[in-house]
Amino acid sequence: MITFDQVGVRYADADRPVLRGVDLTVPEGELCLLVGPSGSGKSTLLGTVGGLVPHFTGGTLSGRVTVDGRDTRTHRPRELADLVGTVGQDPAAHFVTDTVEDELAYGMESLGLAPAVMRRRVEETLDLLGLAELRGRALSSLSGGQRQRVAIGSVLTVHPKVLVLDEPTSALDPGAAEEVLAVLQRLVHDLGTTVLMSEHRLERVVQYADRVLLLPGDGTPPELGDPAALMARSPVRPPVVELGLLAGWSPLPLTVRDARRAAGPLRERLADRTPRRPASTSLDGTPGEVLAEVSRLAVTRGPVAALRGVDLRLRAGEVTALMGRNGAGKSTLLGSLVGLHRPAAGSVRVGGLVPHRTRPKELIRRIGLVPQDPRDLLYGETVAAECAAADRDAGAAPGSCRALVARLLPGVGDEVHPRDLSEGQRLVLALAVVLTAAPPVILLDEPTRGLDYAAKARLVEVVRALAADGHAILLATHDVELAAELAHRTAVLADGEIVADGPTPETVLASPTFAPQVAKVLAPFLTVPQVAEALS
Template sequence: MITFEQVSVHYQDAAAPALTGLDLTVPEGELCLLVGPSGAGKSTLLGTVNGLVPHFTGGVLHGRVTVAGRDTRDHRPRELADLVGTVGQDPGAHFVTDLVEDELAYGMESLGLAPAVMRRRVEETLDLLGLAELRDRPLGTLSGGQRQRVAIGSVLTVHPKVLVLDEPTSALDPGAAEEVLAVVQRLVHDLGTTVLMAEHRLERVVQYADQVLLLPGGEHPAVLGEPAEVLAHSPVYPPVVGLGRLAGWSPLPLSVRDARRRAAPLRARLTQVRPTTDNRAAGGPVDRPTGAPVAEATRLSVQRGPIPALREVSLTLLRNEITALMGRNGAGKSTLLGALAGLHAPSGGAVRVGPLTPHRARPKELVRQVGLVPQDPRDLLYTATVAAECAAADQDAEAVPGSCRALLERLLPGLADDTHPRDLSEGQRLTLALAVVLTARPALLLLDEPTRGLDYAAKARLVEILTALAAEGHAILLATHDVELAAELAHRTLVLADGELVADGPAAEVVLASPVYAPQVAKVLAPEPWLTVRQVAAALQQEPKRGHEQGREQEPQQVADR
């Protein structure tokens, strides 16, 4: 279905090609998952399939890419629209109408389909993606995850033979992500649709993949093969694969179910080395920090137009504490962050950050108390270079010139001053926005979906940065759908549902009690209370020698039995 013949792409002024020597075929009716670190060329490869490369995004394309016999060099994206459907990282960039139902119909209108066909397909797509209740909603009122589902739906209504998906679940809560991936799997299995998908959250998608295409980056060649074989040597891999590598399982498990079938000996070993301290990145005790209160909400309610976004939420955020805020799309997470940052006035109750009432405070006062990094860090970046962003941050915070640049160098060494923010990777852009916000040294740091678009290496770097900031005395609240991040980083977890706070407690207790928000390691090793691969590895290093030898004797026997 999709053929790459000695494909290379080189962008002007780039030090190295984005792709080089790609020579492979993606068969019809299979889901091919692209994996690799940020900057390895995944988005460029997707662009060669739908014609965006080289027709719109620039770059010099060498070699030949064909989709169902059409050469993408000779066919512009509009000439491939009936064949290739594309959903990028930013769903809002796809929208051309104002209402959900109109957006679902727009692609079919462009192709001139009959009204009866359009009506039927719109209804089918509304049901498939759980959008029926949103059909009359303005797109501007939807949450990030809801917008992502609408963007995917607008592509599905055209019934393309090839789907190109760039991080389709990045803005979705775990339940919504499973629904979308189930639809994609149904399209592959039942309709023979070919899907080419790039996704950083491999724990969500790798079990659905028929093949994995690894782009290691640099001069290393691309590798296409069976998922377990490719991930055995991949620099990026989901936690369940990391656990399999640690335990020495072969073949490696791709799903929680596969891992649980092999995990009995490992669980037995871990019962002997149950740690008394938390072996996560923070290295601190299991107990929550006991810092002073930084912010407090008391029976806080917020109305967003006709919709009650928050309902009598009460919470206190402490210094030195990292709190994960979780909940399904539209639960009110971003609204709560906005209320703490002064963007939304309460319709009931009260909110305080330090001595201030956020929505009434002057910006120069508020910036020293609370800083918000939004879902898209580009919303904070408005100049042409990294140096100009840092200078503007110093001026806005009334800080000593060079303060932001010094902070950025500590967080992300080696970033060139003359680089345009739009040319940065997602992880670099997030770190720059974080440095801009932190220049004023706010006591409370708010992050909205901070790992969207980040690979595992960038996410690990973010964990280190936030852990260090918490140790310096900041209170950190991050809204996230990334259950693995919450398990790795958070001391405390809050869960919102329909604007109400339904859970508030130590992160381990909250996520272990939830089948939705539990990380992969917790599901594999339940009922033992382990959350991350890092935690298991640290515990096994403490394992008594005799128990270690017994465990090693048991595991090969189980593999042989299978």
């Protein structure tokens, strides 16, 4: 279905090609998962399939990509629209209408489909992706995860033969991600749709893949093959595979079920051992100072009651994870802490200040927010200019922000424009901009979106160091593995209310939805490093 014939891509002013020597064929009716570290060329490879590379992005394409016999060099994206459906990392960039229902219908209108066909397909897609209750909602009022589902639905209604998806579950809660992946599997098995997708959260998707396309990122050619075989030598892999490598299991498990079948002897070795938990108290054993407090907070956004009676305290030295399904109110709570939303009832205080009544210049010294869309914070023409502005605004020593970017994501050049970075790279840059000011309270909204496991590990180190220095950190995340590894406390939001709040092990182990992979195999252990430490 998709053939790459000695494909290479090079962008102007780049010191080396993004891709080279891609020579393989993706068969029809299979789900092929792209795997590789950040910056290895996954998004570029996906872009070549729909003709976005080079017709839209620029650059030089060598070799040839054919999709169902159509050469993407001679067919522009609009001439492939009936064949290839593409959803990029930023779903909002695809929207051309104002409401959910209109967006689902737009692609079919462009192809001139009959109104009766359009109506039927819109209804089918609303049900498939759990969007029926949102059909009349404005796209601007949706959460990031809801927008992601709408973007996927907008290409499904056209019934393409090939689906190209870049990080399709990155903004989805675990339940919604399972629903989307189940839909994709149904399309592959029942309709013979060919799905080519990249995803950093491999723990969610690798078990669904028929094949893995590994882009090592070290200059060696990509390799297409069996998921288990390639995971064994991939530079990025999910926790259950890491656990299998640690325990010496063969074959390596790709699913929790496979790992549980092999875990009997390992459970016996760990039976009398308990995992070490990170301390979140000060050196004298007392809880840290309360740096931000939300009391009986209610917030309305238009006709929607986004938050209802929320109580939360953020303490010095403590990392708190905020979890819950898409649309539960997580981003609204973070926005309320930085004064973006005026309370309808209750109160918010940050270091004695009322955020929505405080000047931003004063508030930024007390609290910093990295939003879901990092472009909201980025205005410079280059990475170097963005970092220099962050140093000035924070009153930090020159080079502070740039050093943080280099630490979190090595290899990003000074002269690169922020818009030319991947979603994960932009997120790291925005994170560095906020962390340069080192405010006592730091809020991170989906901080691992677009990050591979190595970049996420570096983020964990930075956040732990901040907590050790006495900062209070609140992460709104769907990444259960991050919460398990990093958070001292986890609070769960549902329909604007906190329904669980306590030590992370207690909270995540009590919920199959929010339990990490290792906990499902070896509870009460939550992470592979905990298991390794116990074995040693």
